[in-house]
Amino acid sequence: MTTAGDIINRAATTLFDDTKLRWSETELLQCLSDAQREAVLLNPSAYTKNAAVQLVPGTVQSLPEEGLALVSLGGNLGADGNTPGRSVTQVGRTDLDASRPNWRAMPATGTAQHFLYDDRDPLRFEVYPPQPDPAHYVRLVYAAEPPAITDPGDPVALASMYDTALYYLVLARAFSKSSGTQDFTKAAGYQQIAHRLITGRKVTKQELHPTQLQERTKR
Helix, strand or coil: EEEHHHHHHHHHHHCCCCCCCCCCHHHHHHHHHHHHHHHHHCHHHHHHHEEECCCCCEEEECCCCCEEEEEEEEECCCCCCCCCCCCEEECCCHHHHHHCCCCCHHHCCCCCEEEECCCCCCEEEEEEEEEEECCCCCEEEEEECCCCCCCCCCCCCCCCHHHHHHHHHHHHHHHCCCCCCCCCHHHHHHHHHHHHHCCCCCCCCHHHHHHHHHHHHHH
């Protein structure tokens, strides 16, 4: 398990500040907290939660308070949150609107069949058909805000595969500090490396699965 101290001590060595005089331990820990959040915003799968979540009546739903983006909706869990049921598949809004224009006004049922999600509105999604009152539960996988880091012994919330990217993001923030050591060129360079590590190479439209390409074209 990687600790916060592992990351910030490595960064302090690169900064020639092993004693943490120019960049205090508190500063570097805050940089690491910010770096984790930035990584999740760039790649929602970097830190996810998988939980039984009760929906609300109707179609429009919201992610839990700490949620940042929807990853998937795994399936129905019944009225008690413990009864596995039908899978829930994603559909395009254009397709559903065309085939069932009045789908939001259809009779409510506790079994969700489909969900709709637009990453331009990342904190909300819709389910079809509408949920009754009280609503039922579903299995939700969502990107969440990592817990704040306040101590060198705190574990890094992201998987160890992100350690190097977090290290570079800490350096980027350190070199952005308004001081005699400020260096925006180095800061931008470290940030660019980190972003490439977090997101991987960009996917072109030609590389998308035909279904994905069709859905992007509709947006």
